[in-house]
Amino acid sequence: MSGTDDNHAAPAATGPSNTPGLTLMTPAMKRSARKVDPTNPSDAALIAAATKAGAEIYDSDAEDLPGLVNGTNKPQLFRNVSWGPAATDYSDDFPIHPEFSQFVPGRWERMPDGTVVDQKSKLIVKFTDKKGNKRIFANPPPKDWNNQEAITALNKRTVQQVRRNTDVRFREVVSAYVAPERRWILANLTDGKPAAGWKRFVEQFNNKFAGRLLPGQDKVRPVRTHSSLTKEVERFGPEFYSKGQIPPSRS
Known part of the structure; x- marks a missing residue:
């Protein structure tokens, strides 16, 4: 089995829930708090005491399979591994409402109780789908667990599966505009409006910031819509932007 989705479905013991629109929120812990630094002595001690996910998922030390991994838009970022028995084990629990905390950069993730877990164990996603079938998705591991682009792609892939x-x-938590973004907005407004029109304004803003990790931030900047940018300017224009000032930001 390669790093692609397992599309085989087995009948589940129980049918799907009738509860529509269940919302799974992001973890209570902030992303920065869940990141683990192996170079920090206290974090290194936690890693040493933790259990590494083993070959039942895939053998981390084995050579990759030939060719690029299938089923992902950025195959160059991921390993093409030979999956272990966990990827075809239908005897596990297959929840109707699966829980998923998004991956963070690094192999390890800090938990609310202070321990750390191996994110390798999160690569195989199992749940009961809306038709009552057991589903298994095996998501390829990043070649570099610290590569933000790979982590972002992995999160998007897993969220889509669920x-x-x-x-x-x-439900995504709305990211407030930060100081560098607001300085750019101020510099590109003339009399409170985009000098080159809103369409060009939105394009230029996203070319400048979308997908970038700014200093002092713990996640990449989101793509902003026309609606988001107009609301930002309309909300803070009279008090700040029209006076040559930027609204207060956390950074």
Whole structure:
């Protein structure tokens, strides 16, 4: 089995829930708090005491299979591994409402109780779909667990698998504009409006910031819509932007 989705479905013991639109929120812990630094002595001690996910998922030390991994838009970022028995084990629990905390950069993730877990164990996603079938998705591991682009792609892939096949819905936390973004907005407004028009304004803003990790931030900047940018300017224009000032930001 390669790093692609396992599309085989087995009948589940119980049918899907009738509860529509269940929303699965992001973890209570902030993303920065869940990141683990192996170079930090206290974090290194936690890693040493933790259990590494083993070959039942895939053999981390084995050579990759030939060719690029299938089923992902950025195959160059991921390993093409030979999956272990966990990827075809239908005897496990297959929840109707699967829980999923998004991956963070690094192999390890800090938990609310202070321990750390191996994120390798999260690569195989199992749940009961809306039709009552057991589903297994084996998501390829990043070549570099610290590569933000790979982690972002992995999160999007996993969220899509859950959203398309269950009643669970993920609600993104809205990211407030930060100081560098607001300085750019101020510099590109003339008399309170974009000098080159809103369409060009939105394009230029996203070309400048979308997908970038800014200093002092713990996640990449989101793509902003026309609606988001107009609301930002309309909300803070009279008090700040029109006076040559930027609104207060956390950074």
